[in-house]
Amino acid sequence: MDTKKFISECYQLYAAGDLKGLLARFNNDADLNSPESDYLPIGGNYHGQQQIAEYFVKMNETVQCTYLEPKTMVQEGDTVVVTGDSSWIARSTGISYDNPFVHIFKMRDNKIDAVRSYWDTSKLEHALHPATTGQAAGKPLHH
Numbered sequence: 001m002d003t004k005k006f007i008s009e010c011y012q013l014y015a016a017g018d019l020k021g022l023l024a025r026f027n028n029d030a031d032l033n034s035p036e037s038d039y040l041p042i043g044g045n046y047h048g049q050q051q052i053a054e055y056f057v058k059m060n061e062t063v064q065c066t067y068l069e070p071k072t073m074v075q076e077g078d079t080v081v082v083t084g085d086s087s088w089i090a091r092s093t094g095i096s097y098d099n100p101f102v103h104i105f106k107m108r109d110n111k112i113d114a115v116r117s118y119w120d121t122s123k124l125e126h127a128l129h130p131a132t133t134g135q136a137a138g139k140p141l142h143h
Contacts, residue, residue, distance in 0.1 A: 001110050004073045007080050010112070015068050019056055023049050031114040037121045040128070063088040063124065066096070078113075080105040086119075090127035097123045 006025070013022040032046040032055055041062050046055045067087035074081045082103045089096045099119050106114040 003080055003107055004075055006110075007073065007082060007105055007112075008070060011068060011070050011084075014056075015065065019053065022056070023053055025112055026052060027108060027111045027113050030112055032117070033115070034117040035119060035121050037125065039125055040121060042124075043121070061091065062128075063090055067098075078107045080107070088124070088127070090124065092128060093130055095127040095130055097127045099123045 010025055032052045034043045036043040042059050046052045070082045070084040072083045085100050087098050102118040104116045
């Protein structure tokens with residue numbers, strides 16, 4: 001199997017909104033880890049296809065992806081590291097922002113066994129809680 005092609009197709013499935021097709025590429029007991037913040041509605045650790053599906057649904061309710069492009073993929077054994085660029089719109093405010101990312105995929109039995117996601121949580125926090133008169137709306141920003 002061409003693992004990098006397989007991962008590249010996962011990004012295409014996500015961009016096309018094909019959650020069912022994307023989830024089929026995860027092992028039933030896969031793990032997804034995304035940056036956590038008490039000030040954001042998404043992030044955290046998700047185990048199994050059902051929880052991973054819930055993560056993607058929650059993410060889609062929170063933000064709209066307008067651009068997603070993997071730039072670099074490096075594979076070493078069963079691990080693929082992807083760096084890329086993305087653009088989003090916070091659904092609650094309409095504020096857009098750019099956010100580079102790093103995703104680390106672990107493969108098992110030709111499927112995704114784990115993915116760890118790294119991105120700048122402050123970008124989303126600023127989009128969800130826009131500044132008013134020079135102050136953050138609501139809670140102060142925490143990073």
